[in-house]
Amino acid sequence: ARSIDLAVIPGDGIGPEVVAEGLKVLTAVLPRDVKLETTAYDLGAARWHATGETLPDADLGRLKGHDAILLGAIGDPSVPSGVLERGLLLKLRFAFDHYVNLRPSRLFPNTATPLAGRPDIDFVVVREGTEGPYVGNGGSMRTGTPAEVATEVSINTAYGVERVVRDAFERAAARPARKLTLVHKNNVLVHAGHLWKNTVDRVGAEYPQVTTDYLHVDAATIFFVTQPERFDVIVTDNLFGDILTDLAAAVTGGIGLAASGNINPTGTYPSMFEPVHGSAPDIAGTGKADPTATVLSVALLLRHLGHEAEAARVEDAVTADLAERDAATPRTTVETGDALARRVAR
Amino acid sequence: ARSIDLAVIPGDGIGPEVVAEGLKVLTAVLPRDVKLETTAYDLGAARWHATGETLPDADLGRLKGHDAILLGAIGDPSVPSGVLERGLLLKLRFAFDHYVNLRPSRLFPNTATPLAGRPDIDFVVVREGTEGPYVGNGGSMRTGTPAEVATEVSINTAYGVERVVRDAFERAAARPARKLTLVHKNNVLVHAGHLWKNTVDRVGAEYPQVTTDYLHVDAATIFFVTQPERFDVIVTDNLFGDILTDLAAAVTGGIGLAASGNINPTGTYPSMFEPVHGSAPDIAGTGKADPTATVLSVALLLRHLGHEAEAARVEDAVTADLAERDAATPRTTVETGDALARRVAR
Ligand SMILES: CC(C)[C@H](C(=O)O)[C@@H](O)C(=O)O
Ligand SMILES: CC(C)[C@H](C(=O)O)[C@@H](O)C(=O)O
Numbered sequence: 001a002r003s004i005d006l007a008v009i010p011g012d013g014i015g016p017e018v019v020a021e022g023l024k025v026l027t028a029v030l031p032r033d034v035k036l037e038t039t040a041y042d043l044g045a046a047r048w049h050a051t052g053e054t055l056p057d058a059d060l061g062r063l064k065g066h067d068a069i070l071l072g073a074i075g076d077p078s079v080p081s082g083v084l085e086r087g088l089l090l091k092l093r094f095a096f097d098h099y100v101n102l103r104p105s106r107l108f109p110n111t112a113t114p115l116a117g118r119p120d121i122d123f124v125v126v127r128e129g130t131e132g133p134y135v136g137n138g139g140s141m142r143t144g145t146p147a148e149v150a151t152e153v154s155i156n157t158a159y160g161v162e163r164v165v166r167d168a169f170e171r172a173a174a175r176p177a178r179k180l181t182l183v184h185k186n187n188v189l190v191h192a193g194h195l196w197k198n199t200v201d202r203v204g205a206e207y208p209q210v211t212t213d214y215l216h217v218d219a220a221t222i223f224f225v226t227q228p229e230r231f232d233v234i235v236t237d238n239l240f241g242d243i244l245t246d247l248a249a250a251v252t253g254g255i256g257l258a259a260s261g262n263i264n265p266t267g268t269y270p271s272m273f274e275p276v277h278g279s280a281p282d283i284a285g286t287g288k289a290d291p292t293a294t295v296l297s298v299a300l301l302l303r304h305l306g307h308e309a310e311a312a313r314v315e316d317a318v319t320a321d322l323a324e325r326d327a328a329t330p331r332t333t334v335e336t337g338d339a340l341a342r343r344v345a346r
Numbered sequence: 347a348r349s350i351d352l353a354v355i356p357g358d359g360i361g362p363e364v365v366a367e368g369l370k371v372l373t374a375v376l377p378r379d380v381k382l383e384t385t386a387y388d389l390g391a392a393r394w395h396a397t398g399e400t401l402p403d404a405d406l407g408r409l410k411g412h413d414a415i416l417l418g419a420i421g422d423p424s425v426p427s428g429v430l431e432r433g434l435l436l437k438l439r440f441a442f443d444h445y446v447n448l449r450p451s452r453l454f455p456n457t458a459t460p461l462a463g464r465p466d467i468d469f470v471v472v473r474e475g476t477e478g479p480y481v482g483n484g485g486s487m488r489t490g491t492p493a494e495v496a497t498e499v500s501i502n503t504a505y506g507v508e509r510v511v512r513d514a515f516e517r518a519a520a521r522p523a524r525k526l527t528l529v530h531k532n533n534v535l536v537h538a539g540h541l542w543k544n545t546v547d548r549v550g551a552e553y554p555q556v557t558t559d560y561l562h563v564d565a566a567t568i569f570f571v572t573q574p575e576r577f578d579v580i581v582t583d584n585l586f587g588d589i590l591t592d593l594a595a596a597v598t599g600g601i602g603l604a605a606s607g608n609i610n611p612t613g614t615y616p617s618m619f620e621p622v623h624g625s626a627p628d629i630a631g632t633g634k635a636d637p638t639a640t641v642l643s644v645a646l647l648l649r650h651l652g653h654e655a656e657a658a659r660v661e662d663a664v665t666a667d668l669a670e671r672d673a674a675t676p677r678t679t680v681e682t683g684d685a686l687a688r689r690v691a692r
Binding site: 075081082085086090113114115116117133134136138139140142143144145146147148149150151152153154155156157158159162185186187188189190191192193194195197198217218219221222224225226239242243245246247249250251254255 | 431436459460463479480482484488490491492493494496497499500502508532533534541543565568585591596
């Protein structure tokens with residue numbers, strides 16, 4: 001597309017700081033003839049404190065009109081847990097049918113990993129984004145009494161599982177290793193697990209070139225730290241994907257580098273790109289936040305909008321920049337953004 | 347107690363091999379005047395293939411009469427996933443109200459960890475054992491059709507959460523660091539999360555000497571690999587506990603060393619002790635299985651039955667043995683059992 005109409009949700013904590021650098025790099029990498037238009041949305045803790053609103057229908061309606069959304073981070077200790085997560089972040093993912101939550105993990109050269117031996121890590125988690133235990137179908141009765149019962153219902157549909165499994169097979173087929181690992185817990189969560197396993201087996205028959213594999217989620221965490229090089233594409237449900245991708249980020253240099261895309265592959269709704277990290281209120285305003293995860297999320301955004309060459313350019317810039325980083329002389333958020341913008345500029 | 351009436355469920359794969367060594371060490375460590383009586387139960391894949399039974403009421407009734415249960419491992423690829431897990435292992439945990447699933451994690455000297463820098467790890471996970479997503483209250487409709495819906499219901503009660511939280515506070519209060527971390531995902535699973543968080547806050551008021559802390563499960567996995575020394579006692583739900591304890595085992599030298607106790611603290615039912623690892627059919631019969639996790643589970647069993655001195659003796663023997671192990675010359679299952687039995691013998 002020769003123009004990008006981008007919605008920007010800076011959000012809370014370090015969100016605005018990292019988003020500013022992401023936009024800087026985006027502006028620098030785009031060819032001159034691609035027009036970038038951005039619209040900022042005031043959503044998050046400040047808005048909630050001021051008006052009590054998390055994501056009113058009017059904002060949702062306007063957001064729907066954009067080509068894509070760039071989001072910084074949502075959440076603040078001053079807001080009760082769950083209010084912004086359920087009322088804003090998850091509401092966006094569900095309303096815009098972001099059924100593919102794409103989270104690549106790669107151990108870049110010269111980055112710190114807690115793992116001895118620096119294994120060769122390069123995999124991508126395709127996390128389901130609209131079902132599972134995230135549907136919000138729980139409740140509680142006799143709340144606050146000794147007889148309270150609280151439930152959370154994981155809902156999984158053939159429709160929802162099949163579409164994300166197909167997406168994961170497509171991605172696996174396009175990668176050199178052509179391997180897809182389903183992660184679930186089908187020996188305990190037998191109903192949901194059966195649906196996931198059967199779907200992978202059935203759809204897998206259409207992809208004979210892709211090797212498939214199954215791991216229980218507990219065993220998968222073991223391999224994430226002992227043998228992460230065994231993974232290529234992982235497909236998993238919303239909750240297991242949440243857990244696994246934070247662990248993946250930790251073993252590949254930390255949450256400061258982990259990018260994600262909340263993708264609606266049909267294009268009916270705008271897809272949303274965000275760093276995996278949170279709002280980190282403890283370092284907000286200090287200039288210490290690393291904007292790299294946001295910049296890598298911008299690369300995913302570019303790829304999603306068809307700007308493959310620019311996406312690769314951003315990723316190459318990050319790789320080159322990381323290779324030259326010196327842990328002893330940390331840079332500010334703006335300095336890192338500037339360095340990356342310089343590298344991608346034509 | 348001057349006698350131990352022990353039920354033994356060797357189970358599948360490497361189960362019988364490691365259980366034999368566990369019993370060897372148990373026999374060697376017990377004072378002469380403590381009478382040990384063991385009864386083996388044929389439960390697991392072989393029984394299921396032969397009779398179609400997983401855990402008939404008759405066996406359950408007889409098991410109930412013992413002081414404790416030692417279990418090797420359950421599960422075999424020849425049995426559909428979930429049949430033995432739900433029909434035998436989880437049935438035991440639920441029928442005998444094993445609401446405290448105790449899983450200590452310690453990085454012993456001279457053991458391999460995938461973590462660089464060998465952090466000082468010594469924490470214990472108190473995993474809830476009778477509720478949460480493990481209750482088996484899911485189902486599916488239109489199964490096998492494109493319109494299938496599969497659900498899994500996590501059920502959490504004030505009764506069930508409070509008793510395990512109290513147990514965790516008691517354990518934290520008895521440890522030098524006196525710190526309790528609740529792990530949940532209360533920003534998404536708001537109903538169950540609210541019950542857990544409120545319970546910890548309320549019960550915590552009775553334990554002013556214990557510092558409490560809260561982490562989302564995704565963030566907890568990060569700290570397990572970047573800062574595991576920050577943990578002392580962790581209390582969490584059944585599913586998060588399952589995932590976290592495999593990860594904990596991986597960072598503390600592997601699943602071959604991870605012990606567990608399925609405890610019914612009221613003593614109404616026999617508690618059950620088992621290694622965290624599975625049946626490992628790939629190495630069954632090769633003599634390669636490490637029986638140490640089972641031996642450490644025997645230590646938990648001894649402590650539970652009031653034989654504290656003997657429990658410590660077994661743990662000290664394992665520590666001393668590990669310190670002398672030479673990764674270059676691996677021992678057989680029996681050799682390791684013999685070495686540990688020699689060390690604990692009077
Ligand atoms: C903030 C929270 C709702 C969110 C999630 O659980 O999906 C976050 O952890 C993530 O992974 O994007
Ligand atoms: C085998 C399985 C049912 C079991 C569980 O999930 O609890 C195992 O993983 C464990 O941790 O003991």
